[in-house]
Amino acid sequence: MKIDKGSTVITDLLYLPPIEYFAAIEGKETLMIEGHDNYQKQTYRNRASIRLANKVEHLSVPVKGGKGRPFREIEIDYEQKWVNIHLRGIKSAYGKAAFFEYFFPYYESVFERRPTRLFDLNLELLTLCLKFLQHPVRIVVSTEYQPNVIFQDLRGVIQPKESYEVRGIYRPVPYMQLFGLDFVPNLSVIDLLFCEGPQAGRIISQSKKTIEQSPE
Template identity: 55%
Template sequence: MPILTELFYLPPIEYFALISGQGELCIDGTDRYQKQSYRNRARILLANKVDTLSIPVLRSSKKQFYKDVKIDYGQKWKNVHLRGIQSAYGKAPFYEYFFPYLEVVYAKNLTFLFDLNIELLTVCLKLLQSDTKIQVVSETLDTNEYHDTRGIINTKEDFTSRNIMTAYLYDQMFGVNFVPNLSILDLLFCKGPESKDVLNLSKKND
């Protein structure tokens, strides 16, 4: 059964644990945009703190469709994000191999947040050597046809409150204490081809 889920910006590791092993990932194209969610924010580990990268957006109404939300390029967010990623992972083992794939997407200056997130998710799945295919579902949804996971992953609760994954420790760039469930970038840059194995070890058995 295909998994139905939301579309996030450089999603947290638990998102990929959730979809691990799935042949088809269905994104809800009728989704309404939600503030203070992973739709426009991602967490990375800097030398002294965990930093949240947030994409500013232009919104016309509270009930705006996610697909219609435009990125606010009037703010210099892209430079901040790229510098932040470089500061966090520039010396990571797989940064020089993987970062160019992301850089290509950012260079496009895509108008819509949805489109940016789709392209970044596609890159992340490629770097994870995942066979999962992405499909955007825009017609009226019959949730009986999907494993519906929408609304499960949110920023207001810790991942430990959800039955998706356990924190599998791997070597991070900074700090003595391991920080779990950061953006998938943390895992990819630190572990490279082994990232898929870490996800499989992190995933809780249903």
């Protein structure tokens, strides 16, 4: 497969990624997913943030095993009732959002299929998010681990342990959220999709921080 280094980016595969992730890949033609790395705990690989009435809720997918094992082998722990918790949380957060009834059934169907592995769940959800954002990027999964690449490398960059402000990828563009008076930036992209629908892609384009944009 021919790779154009200027239009390609390689990233980790995240669970319902934050808006920053989509700002980072904005304008790219090929999105390469790292398919041969090891699983890392306390990352966005199995967690996402949504906004409830009184707080930001952090959703976490429980897994079997953990750090040091190949990510593609990590199985989801369905003995824990996390699916009901996540779906109920999403409904509570966005049930009254303008575009909830349109988007939610697609996400619900992915959860109800109960993919065995976290990698497969994340890939299905990412594909849906990109479709709803009308982002025509081509998704490919790497065939082997590549320690060095000639194109943009975002593996390990977008982490919940530090603020998005440190990375300089994303600048918040406020949109109408359901709860609270203060805008909460960089939640899961589903917050933006449920609230803004077709305008979500435009907001992400505006959120991409470029070299010309000075820190605010």
